[in-house]
Amino acid sequence: MHKTQLDIAKTNVQEKGFLDISAPPDRLLVEEIYKLKKEKNAVILAHYYQEDSIQDIADFVGDSLALAQEAAKTEAAIIVFAGVHFMAETAKILNPTKKVLLPDLKAGCSLADSCPPVDFKKFVAMHPDHKVVTYINCSAAIKALSDIVCTSSNASKIVNSFPKSQKLIFAPDKNLGEYINEQTGRNMVLWDGACMVHEAFSIDKLIDVHLRNPDALIVAHPESPKHILKVATYIGSTSGLLNYVKESKKQKFIVATEAGILHKMQQQVPHKILIPAPAKEDNTCACSECHYMKLNSLKKLYLCLKHETPAIEVAEELRKKALLPITRMLELS
Ligand code: 13P
Ligand code: SF4
Numbered sequence: 001m002h003k004t005q006l007d008i009a010k011t012n013v014q015e016k017g018f019l020d021i022s023a024p025p026d027r028l029l030v031e032e033i034y035k036l037k038k039e040k041n042a043v044i045l046a047h048y049y050q051e052d053s054i055q056d057i058a059d060f061v062g063d064s065l066a067l068a069q070e071a072a073k074t075e076a077a078i079i080v081f082a083g084v085h086f087m088a089e090t091a092k093i094l095n096p097t098k099k100v101l102l103p104d105l106k107a108g109c110s111l112a113d114s115c116p117p118v119d120f121k122k123f124v125a126m127h128p129d130h131k132v133v134t135y136i137n138c139s140a141a142i143k144a145l146s147d148i149v150c151t152s153s154n155a156s157k158i159v160n161s162f163p164k165s166q167k168l169i170f171a172p173d174k175n176l177g178e179y180i181n182e183q184t185g186r187n188m189v190l191w192d193g194a195c196m197v198h199e200a201f202s203i204d205k206l207i208d209v210h211l212r213n214p215d216a217l218i219v220a221h222p223e224s225p226k227h228i229l230k231v232a233t234y235i236g237s238t239s240g241l242l243n244y245v246k247e248s249k250k251q252k253f254i255v256a257t258e259a260g261i262l263h264k265m266q267q268q269v270p271h272k273i274l275i276p277a278p279a280k281e282d283n284t285c286a287c288s289e290c291h292y293m294k295l296n297s298l299k300k301l302y303l304c305l306k307h308e309t310p311a312i313e314v315a316e317e318l319r320k321k322a323l324l325p326i327t328r329m330l331e332l333s
Pocket of ligand 1: 062063064065151152153195237238
């Protein structure tokens, strides 16, 4: 006889005297999350790098820009942000009266961490005649020191909104900054920060994979270092990569970004072959995974929705300062 998750849980109680009472088993978790979402008028926003089960249950899955746009227009009372801290914080900055929940408060970002506000303030002070463009992957304190925010899908457009004569600082991602300098013909001063996931791609291993798959196109996220971008046929944000792979007539792709994107990508192109770009260090999946993004789980999502914690808080004075550059970006996007 086929055993349901509930049967297994009951057997555990009877035979082992064990039951995790903090959350139901996975299948029931999904049902419970749907129930709670309705009861509480909550919306689940998820980034493409979240685990598959979270993407599948989310009301909206997108890249950083689309998620910020969705957060700006949602009418839900509660936003469960299945992503990392700076994303949930951006949603809170846009929605001070709503509850914004992050399933795991430790879901940070190596790129955001690479730009401490005290040091960045000094850096900005050293370049008095420069305007400050910051990638959305940074803290509210960094946003508050910025003239405008951008994401990987609108960075060129945002930079081009300034006259050519305007000197610019770009932070915190040096790889994206270098790429945008090339795209726009600028010479922006770059903060020396990077994403550990994209930095981890191995060019040697990537070339080996391509030699074994000469019919595959390499597509890459612009947070990747220059040597990876140099061999890519297409460079774009997560949604850019998704659309490119969907629209292309080619059948095989090596994808250089966090491996979570492959879930939605494969759903959209079920007959195409997708190969994750290899990371330097061999890990279990031999690809690049963001351990911050993967801190969120379906169980944590359920618990945070049920207990309405952990919630993101941003001090009002800081929120107002950080809101300005985000609003400027949204108006231009
Ligand atoms: P996008 O969602 O803008 O492609 O950025 C990817 C990323 O690193 C988010 O942390
Ligand atoms: Fe940050 Fe990189 Fe993880 Fe994105 S993938 S959240 S930039 S560490």
